Amino acid sequence: MNHLIKLYQYRDLLWLWTTREIRVRYKQSLLGVAWAILQPLALTAVFTIVFSRLVRIDTGGIPYPVFAYAALVPWTFFTTSLSFGIPSLVNNMNLVTKVYFPREVLPLASIGAAFLDFVVASLIFGGMLAFYRIWPGMQALWVIPLLAVQVILTIAVTLIGSAVIVFFRDMRFVVPLLTQVWMYATPIIYPVDLVPERLRPYYFLNPMASIIDGYRRVLVMGQGPRLSALLLSAVVSLLLLFASYAAFKRAEPVFADLI
Amino acid sequence: MSDHIEKGTVIFDQVSKRYRLGTLGTLRGTVSALLSRRRDGDDSQRVLWALRDVSFRVEPGESLGLIGPNGAGKTTALKLLSNITQPTAGRITVDGRVSTLIELGAGFHPELTGRENIYLNGAILGLRRREIDRKLDAIVAFSELERFIDTPVKRYSSGMYVRLGFAVAAHVEPDVLLVDEVLAVGDAEFRQRCMARMKELRVSGTTIIFVSHNMHMVRSLCDHALLLWRGQVHFEGSPNDAIVAYEQMWQKRATQSSNVYTQEEHAPILISKIQLLNSEGMPRREFCHGESLEIRFLFVASYPIESPVVRARLVAEDGPVAAMVSTLHQRRVKDIVWTLQGEGEIAIVIPSLEVVTGSYSVEVRVLDTTDSEVLASMQSDQFFVQAPGLAHEVDRGIYMPDVTWILPRPEKQQ
Numbered sequence: 001m002n003h004l005i006k007l008y009q010y011r012d013l014l015w016l017w018t019t020r021e022i023r024v025r026y027k028q029s030l031l032g033v034a035w036a037i038l039q040p041l042a043l044t045a046v047f048t049i050v051f052s053r054l055v056r057i058d059t060g061g062i063p064y065p066v067f068a069y070a071a072l073v074p075w076t077f078f079t080t081s082l083s084f085g086i087p088s089l090v091n092n093m094n095l096v097t098k099v100y101f102p103r104e105v106l107p108l109a110s111i112g113a114a115f116l117d118f119v120v121a122s123l124i125f126g127g128m129l130a131f132y133r134i135w136p137g138m139q140a141l142w143v144i145p146l147l148a149v150q151v152i153l154t155i156a157v158t159l160i161g162s163a164v165i166v167f168f169r170d171m172r173f174v175v176p177l178l179t180q181v182w183m184y185a186t187p188i189i190y191p192v193d194l195v196p197e198r199l200r201p202y203y204f205l206n207p208m209a210s211i212i213d214g215y216r217r218v219l220v221m222g223q224g225p226r227l228s229a230l231l232l233s234a235v236v237s238l239l240l241l242f243a244s245y246a247a248f249k250r251a252e253p254v255f256a257d258l259i
Numbered sequence: 260m261s262d263h264i265e266k267g268t269v270i271f272d273q274v275s276k277r278y279r280l281g282t283l284g285t286l287r288g289t290v291s292a293l294l295s296r297r298r299d300g301d302d303s304q305r306v307l308w309a310l311r312d313v314s315f316r317v318e319p320g321e322s323l324g325l326i327g328p329n330g331a332g333k334t335t336a337l338k339l340l341s342n343i344t345q346p347t348a349g350r351i352t353v354d355g356r357v358s359t360l361i362e363l364g365a366g367f368h369p370e371l372t373g374r375e376n377i378y379l380n381g382a383i384l385g386l387r388r389r390e391i392d393r394k395l396d397a398i399v400a401f402s403e404l405e406r407f408i409d410t411p412v413k414r415y416s417s418g419m420y421v422r423l424g425f426a427v428a429a430h431v432e433p434d435v436l437l438v439d440e441v442l443a444v445g446d447a448e449f450r451q452r453c454m455a456r457m458k459e460l461r462v463s464g465t466t467i468i469f470v471s472h473n474m475h476m477v478r479s480l481c482d483h484a485l486l487l488w489r490g491q492v493h494f495e496g497s498p499n500d501a502i503v504a505y506e507q508m509w510q511k512r513a514t515q516s517s518n519v520y521t522q523e524e525h526a527p528i529l530i531s532k533i534q535l536l537n538s539e540g541m542p543r544r545e546f547c548h549g550e551s552l553e554i555r556f557l558f559v560a561s562y563p564i565e566s567p568v569v570r571a572r573l574v575a576e577d578g579p580v581a582a583m584v585s586t587l588h589q590r591r592v593k594d595i596v597w598t599l600q601g602e603g604e605i606a607i608v609i610p611s612l613e614v615v616t617g618s619y620s621v622e623v624r625v626l627d628t629t630d631s632e633v634l635a636s637m638q639s640d641q642f643f644v645q646a647p648g649l650a651h652e653v654d655r656g657i658y659m660p661d662v663t664w665i666l667p668r669p670e671k672q673q
Contacts, residue, residue: 024368024370256338
């Protein structure tokens with residue numbers, strides 16, 4: 001609780017650091033904002049070619065680009081957060097060893113910056129829905145709780161990851177592999193229907209599975225999310241967040257000595 | 260329980276800080292360390308006590324000077340005070356807002372402008388945006404960077420960095436202000452203003468802890484001083500007495516034989532003595548402009564070090580660095596593979612001392628082969644260089660080459 005009060009006192013720093021991340025990232029890359037949409041869009045194109053032309057995956061009548069992009073936009077938000085947030089402490093050692101502030105500001109700011117990418121990519125998704133004349137109904141409001149659960153999970157994974165690689169630098173090479181494997185464990189290129197019924201309880205232990213599936217159902221298929229799976233995901237994510245924040249705060253005092 | 264503590268009080272209660280040196284930090288390293296350690300492995304080798312059982316107390320509005328050689332634990336003490344790192348043992352009490360100026364440009368981001376960095380730095384020190392809004396003008400005015408305030412700080416000189424850094428740190432109304440060596444970078448005029456500002460803050464109740472090699476500044480700013488020596492408090496008292504104790508220490512250290520250090524410390528290498536010799540190989544404390552200077556130092560390495568980087572700096576008494584030479588920059592030695600081991604000596608010859616009149620000292624450093632970690636460092640006694648002209652002329656620079664003048668010929672009239 002004390003930690004949260006402290007963090008709240010540093011909210012201006014969080015905001016400044018987030019805008020800094022955004023500016024620096026967009027200033028340094030030639031493509032700028034286009035980068036935010038390029039990644040999910042390119043993957044969508046590749047998956048569309050592979051899975052609707054070469055191998056046919058039954059999407060239940062949804063055009064494959066919409067099917068894939070609806071999952072790839074939130075998924076990219078998740079992976080971008082991880083890939084910038086996890087190394088954020090190590091990358092800013094100049095700050096961590098020279099000044100004091102609640103260290104979680106750094107990974108949180110990376111997530112904040114990734115959120116902007118997510119918003120930009122979502123606008124394209126809106127255009128795509130219009131193009132295919134798909135009108136999400138009232139079910140689309142489910143996006144808010146879905147996003148909330150996703151953000152909780154993202155913070156949990158990023159915090160613990162950023163602390164771990166302070167102790168074990170070589171873990172940073174594991175992160176891309178991990179997200180890769182995680183992607184296949186999540187219904188992004190395929191629908192949940194392809195997962196055998198008896199495996200589903202285990203399948204939905206992956207909190208991202210019900211989140212990604214949820215987005216697709218509420219935005220494209222006009223259905224509600226799978227409630228019990230989403231609830232499980234929310235509980236798992238929250239527990240993870242508590243555990244990971246506690247672990248992060250415990251490790252925090254030694255960060256400066258190790259970096 | 261404990262007595263009431265006023266804002267601005269700083270208490271160090273038997274504080275110790277231990278650092279582990281070495282390769283933990285990768286999963287591979289840790290696993291192999293665990294495997295090889297198994298039974299009563301030898302841990303002690305890789306441990307460094309940066310501070311040991313240090314206690315002191317500073318009341319609000321007082322200023323404490325921390326002096327001592329490099330590696331004595333001064334910076335570690337500041338890092339502990341500013342909550343960057345935690346003590347291994349003991350208790351630290353600091354009440355109120357702490358503002359730290361530990362290193363040049365810490366808390367600055369090179370891509371952002373001076374103005375944006377003021378906000379960033381202020382936020383790091385825990386200020387709200389509105390508070391910074393209010394102080395912005397004063398900060399900019401103090402730094403005298405009005406013209407450059409919207410330029411990215413990566414284009415700033417180191418002097419400009421310090422000006423901005425100090426301006427922010429000194430205007431956030433800190434209860435405790437921690438200042439490390441950084442002020443040495445600024446020019447004399449700016450340093451004067453920093454001193455004035457710190458005295459002002461002290462009057463208004465700010466506690467100041469000041470680390471410096473500049474004894475003159477310590478004397479004029481501090482109420483009392485602490486001499487740290489290898490992580491322990493060696494002397495505490497008035498700045499004058501502490502400085503005298505410090506100087507005596509240097510003399511003692513210079514006359515003692517070099518192997519005293521290796522037994523108690525696990526420093527990889529120690530520099531035991533710096534000699535300043537003239538062209539005839541005689542130790543001297545005074546040199547003439549244009550004379551050669553040989554800097555010779557003795558070292559003791561506790562294990563062989565592959566191709567370390569050796570650096571020497573010629574530092575003028577009032578702070579500015581007159582010259583820096585490094586084995587990295589000199590073509591003839593740069594690519595030589597060599598090993599520093601056991602006891603030995605290294606000499607650096609400056610063929611001609613082309614500097615203006617004044618007192619100087621030489622600081623020698625040995626760094627690892629990547630030029631990043633300082634393994635040993637030592638500063639020589641002061642010596643005097645007599646050149647044409649007086650010591651206190653303004654704007655004379657430091658470098659004074661022997662130039663050739665070509666003057667107009669007198670006979671060409673009409």
